[in-house]
Amino acid sequence: MSLPPAFLDELRARVPLAPVVGRRVKLVRAGREWKGCCPFHNEKTPSFYVNDDKGFYHCFGCGAHGDVIRFLTEQEGMGFIDAVKQLAAQAGMEVPSESPEARARAEVADTLQSLAGRAAEWFQTQLRSTAGAEARAYLDRRGVSAAMIKDFALGFSPDSRTALKTALKDAGEDKLVEAGLLGRSDDGQTYDRFRGRLMFPIRDRRGRVVGFGGRALGDIQPKYLNSADGPLFDKGRLLYNLDRAGPVAHKSGRLVVVEGYMDVIGVAQASIAELVAPLGTAMTETQLALAWRQVDEPILCFDGDGAGQRAALRACLRALPLLAPAKSLRIATLPPGEDPDDLVKRGGAPAFEAVLAAALPLSEYLWRSETEGQDTATPERRAAVRQRLKVHADAIADPSVRALYAADFNARFDALYFARPERPPRQPFVRGARYVAPLAGASPALRSRGLGNQTASGEVTALLVGLLTHPGLADRHGEALAALPLSDPRQAELRDAILSALAVRPDLESDALNADLVSRGVGGLADVTLKSNRLRFSFTRKDAPAEATARDFGMMVDTIAARTRIELELETATARFRSSLEDSDFERQQALLAERVEIDSAMMRLAESLRDD
Structure with missing residues (x-):
């Protein structure tokens, strides 16, 4: 049975070799x-x-050599397909069924990769030629x-x-289109x-x-153009320079994700090699997984x-x-108006290293993004931040990570907005001085009233007070x-109880x-509600005037009804995205989050415009 090379490459990439070998061999770093x-x-x-x-x-000693699949076939006596199936199950992958189409796709992938390699060599030659002067x-x-x-x-x-097209004409136009090197117009011309x-x-x-990324040199749009997605190239599953940066990252324990190709190259000139870049799009889940395979905290x-x-926030x-435990991100913020290449040109490697050294843990970055520069002067605005x-x-x-994030956010929120004033230090008694009794704490009745109301919604309390004050609103x-x-x-x-009473006697006054x-x-x-x-x-x-009250x-x-609806839909959308990690589910979750933020803003505007200050 022949399997697509792309599938086998993905399988080898997803299953680290050392843990598999370590089941039979005691390994040391x-x-x-x-x-x-x-x-x-025997040795x-x-x-x-x-x-x-x-x-x-x-x-x-003996020359044995191979990959993770070969180790299982040679050491554990498995057949090739059985070894692949075991590793695929471990990696959560489905083994493609053998078919003529699968064999054809494997042959196509080899052919297309060869064409991409030939094109890369041709492009390098053109750069050195007279045409490449610009x-x-x-x-x-x-x-x-x-x-x-x-x-x-x-x-x-x-x-x-x-x-x-002329330089690689022996490959045929269809193959060059499939390799993402040629385009085809509506009239069929390439x-x-x-x-x-x-x-x-x-x-x-x-x-x-x-594949390739191309940077326009003249007045051409778009400024950056990638190979078209196809059998060989998928921009959401690749990171630029990972083949070079990966081994360095393993050694240094650091992988840096920057925005563009020139950022990678510019910083590499300063002898900082563990840089990769997404291919002109927001970081995808697959690209994050690739980064996490290199280090725990890119x-x-x-x-x-x-x-x-x-x-950065979208990523x-x-x-x-x-x-997951030990798997997170850190976020480094560059000076306004500068990219990594600019920074290295201005201050060399030390300037860039200083930015990396100041990188924030993901939890800290999210906390600052939601609290710094925010107007939290009212309870409603603080509630929006907490939400x-x-x-x-x-x-x-x-x-476990979810619970710790929630606990961290709650503790920091309470410390920021509900911090108790520090009790002044106790002064030693001086003989002959006038005795001043310490201030008493809150009475038991006051404490119980505050504690008893913690789970109640302030907006709903106001609505109930409105009904008690103006029963006609129930109509x-x-x-x-x-x-x-x-x-x-x-x-x-x-x-x-209020609605039941008014259903029987709609004319009741307060x-x-x-x-x-x-x-x-x-x-x-x-x-209690009124008080x-x-x-x-x-x-x-x-x-209040009846018209304004109504x-x-x-x-x-x-x-409140709209916010309740959004909360339910957002909970469902978040759960769906957790399980699928599909772009469409992520976009739906983000759209609902934006809608919920807008509703919270509307609630704040309403509360502030109606509050009797």
């Missing part, structure tokens, strides 16, 4: 590798080495050295619709996809060219402008469902009120309604 006594021959001095970066083992001048202005041009295999695509661009070869983890270092910081939000922090914690799938809004799911059972009990509630056994609850309300709206005042009461009911 030896620099970037592991070593132990060879399982294929007392270890000469058997396992390299996780390159995915192979080698014995210098590209060489651009690299010179950017300060890219000849060594970097060679190391990163930079090239140039002439401003021609047929130059590459043309060079990359024209007048500086070319950056994009390699897979094993160092094979699978550093995001995006540009200091608004777009760069939005990209953080995508990472939340994937967090956004809760959404971040709830997005984490791992229960228009009673049905909407009855449909509100109230989490506090006392609020629900009082709401139901005093008569309160007397009716006493007969129903909830008079004390009504009294505990801290929100002063038009509908909570007896002397309008404002309806606005409050509608806003």
Whole structure:
């Protein structure tokens, strides 16, 4: 049975070799590798080495050599397919069924990779030619050295619709289109996809060219253009420079994610090699997984402008469902208006290292993004901050990490907004001085009243006070009120008692309604509600105009109902995204979060406009 090379490559990438070998061989760390006594021959001095970066083992004693699949077939006697199935189950992958189509796809992938490699060599030749003068001048202005041009295999695509097509005409136009090197117009004509661009070869983890990024040199849009997604290239599953940065990251314990190709190259000139970049898109879940395979806490270092910081925050939000014990991110913030290449040119490697050293843990970054620069002068605005922090914690799938994030956010929120004033130090008694008794604490009645009201919604309390003050409001809004799911059972009990009383006697005035509630056994609850309300709206005042009271009461009911709906939908969307990690589910969750933030803002505006200050 023949399996697609792309599937086998993915399987080898997902299953680290050392843990598999370690089930049979006692391995010890030896620099970037592991070593132990060879399982294929008898030896007392270890000469058997396992390299996780390159995915192979080698014995210098007997010459045994292979990858994770071969280890199972040679050492454990498994057939090839059985070994693949076991490893696929371990990696959570489905083994593709053998078919003529699968064999054809495997052959196509090999052919396309070969074409991409040939194209990379041709682009490099063009950069060195007379036609590449403009590209060489651009690299010179950017300060890219000849060594970097060679190391990163930079090239140039002439401003021609047929130059590459002619150079690789033996491959056939259909194959070149499939490899993402040619485009096809609506009338079926083919043309060079990359024209007048500086070319950056994009390699897979094993160092094979699978696509290109092209940077426009003239007035061409878009500024950056990637190979088209296809059988060979998938921009969401690759990281630029991972084949070179991965081994260095394993050794240094650090991997830095920057925004663009030139950032990687510019910083590499300062001898900082463990940099990768997404391919012009927001970080995907697959790219995050690739980064986590190298180190436990990759550093995001995006540009200091608004777009760069939005990209960093979006990557953080995508990472939340994937967090696990020891797997997180750190976020480094560049000076405003600078990218990594600019920073290195201005201050050299020390300037960039200083930015990385100041990188924030993910939890700290999220906390600051939600609290710094925010107007939290009112309880409603502080509640909105707390709610956004809760959404971040709830997005984490791992229960232990989720609980710790929630606890951390809650503790910091309480410390920031509910900190008690420090008690002044006790002064020693001085003989002859006048004795001053210490201030007494809150009375038991006051403490019990505060504690008893902690779970109640302040907005719902205000609505209930509105009904007690203006019973006629139930005529228009009673049905909407009855449909509100109230989490506090006392609020629900009082709401139901009020609506029941007014259903029987719609003409009840305030005093008569309160007397009716006493007969129903909830008079004390009504009294506590009236006394505990801290929100002063038009509908909570007896002397407010009837028109304003009815309008404002309806606005409050509608806003609470909308927020309740959004909370339920957001909970469902977050759970769906945790399990699927699909872009569409992520976008739905983010849209609902934005809608919820807008509703919270509307609630704050309503509360502030109606509060009796």
